[in-house]
Amino acid sequence: MKxxxxxxADVSKDDINQIFKWAAIFKRGKRRGFNRLLAGKSLGMIFExxxxxxxISFEVAMHQMGGYVIYLGEDQTQLGKRESVADVARTASxxxxxVVLRTFSHxxxxxxxxxxxxxxxxxxxxxxxxxxxxxxxxxxIEKRGKFSDKAGFGLKGKKVTFxxxxxxxxCSWVWGAAKIGLNLIxxxxxxxxxxxxxxxxxxxxARENGGFIELESNPEKAVRSADLIxxxxxxxxxxxxxxxxxxxxxxxxxxxxxxxxxxxxxxLVMHCLPAHRGEEITDSVIDGKQSVVWDEAExxxxxxxxxxxxxxxxxxxP
Ligand code: CP
Ligand code: NVA
Numbered sequence: 001m002k003x004x005x006x007x008x009a010d011v012s013k014d015d016i017n018q019i020f021k022w023a024a025i026f027k028r029g030k031r032r033g034f035n036r037l038l039a040g041k042s043l044g045m046i047f048e049x050x051x052x053x054x055x056i057s058f059e060v061a062m063h064q065m066g067g068y069v070i071y072l073g074e075d076q077t078q079l080g081k082r083e084s085v086a087d088v089a090r091t092a093s094x095x096x097x098x099v100v101l102r103t104f105s106h107x108x109x110x111x112x113x114x115x116x117x118x119x120x121x122x123x124x125x126x127x128x129x130x131x132x133x134x135x136x137x138x139x140x141i142e143k144r145g146k147f148s149d150k151a152g153f154g155l156k157g158k159k160v161t162f163x164x165x166x167x168x169x170x171c172s173w174v175w176g177a178a179k180i181g182l183n184l185i186x187x188x189x190x191x192x193x194x195x196x197x198x199x200x201x202x203x204x205x206a207r208e209n210g211g212f213i214e215l216e217s218n219p220e221k222a223v224r225s226a227d228l229i230x231x232x233x234x235x236x237x238x239x240x241x242x243x244x245x246x247x248x249x250x251x252x253x254x255x256x257x258x259x260x261x262x263x264x265x266x267x268l269v270m271h272c273l274p275a276h277r278g279e280e281i282t283d284s285v286i287d288g289k290q291s292v293v294w295d296e297a298e299x300x301x302x303x304x305x306x307x308x309x310x311x312x313x314x315x316x317x318p
Contacts, residue, residue: 169272
């Protein structure tokens with residue numbers, strides 16, 4: 001049966017282990033010996049929003065594994081406008097071996113997956129960004145944990161503080177932290193906080209795995225003794241007109257030198273990118289010695305290779 005990657009909420013711990021195991025193998029091996037793994041496979045990329053990292057890393061991943069990519073931007077497929085999402089999904093399933101979707105509506109991805117007979121990967125929706133957060137956690141393990149430790153990857157007791165907008169990336173962090181058993185503190189202005197019922201569902205799983213998820217609206221308290229500080233833009237794609245209003249509301253949550261100095265002296269700083277420098281993060285922090293944003297961006301490639309390999313390898317073209 002086909003598998004999708006739509007939200008980390010649906011990914012089992014075993015599957016996360018497999019993804020990280022293969023990502024580490026791909027990273028160690030760089031390009032050697034893997035260039036026929038997905039030979040003859042074709043990946044569609046249907047994107048309603050711009051992208052640099054997601055598009056480049058998926059395209060290069062397919063190329064390095066011998067596969068082919070068809071990129072369909074905003075003006076092409078026009079999901080749900082030119083024809084129904086279900087009909088695009090049915091058609092695409094007759095040509096492709098997998099599809100990455102970047103949509104405004106998460107519902108659109110769920111609808112696509114329902115009618116597709118091929119694996120569907122969420123490349124960012126209004127709900128979540130699973131590929132990003134898998135690469136983030138992989139980077140955290142690489143820097144502060146152990147790949148050999150199946151139960152928690154050596155990150156037990158580590159504290160992650162997410163500052164800023166409780167949007168798609170934060171939402172995937174909630175599920176990622178829950179599955180790995182991290183201590184996640186979310187710090188956002190009250191009207192931009194992640195839905196409380198989602199937090200309590202995820203917190204149950206986090207506790208079973210030895211971690212917890214908490215809200216702390218005061219950013220200075222939230223970063224205290226953090227091992228990883230994470231932020232995302234204050235105005236996401238599609239929210240551009242709210243930029244000015246948000247800039248004012250979010251300003252206490254800016255990741256700057258003063259805030260970073262309150263965390264562990266060894267704390268890492270991550271950002272999914274693109275960064276709005278001078279807004280949610282300052283130049284001195286993103287370019288500073290605690291920042292690992294470029295390793296984090298690179299790891300998108302290795303982790304997505306693992307995702308593609310695991311999802312596409314068994315699937316036969318119709
Ligand atoms: N982080 C991320 O997904 O970047 P892009 O929007 O450039 O793909
Ligand atoms: N929250 C951002 C993430 C970009 C990778 C957005 O949705 O635009």
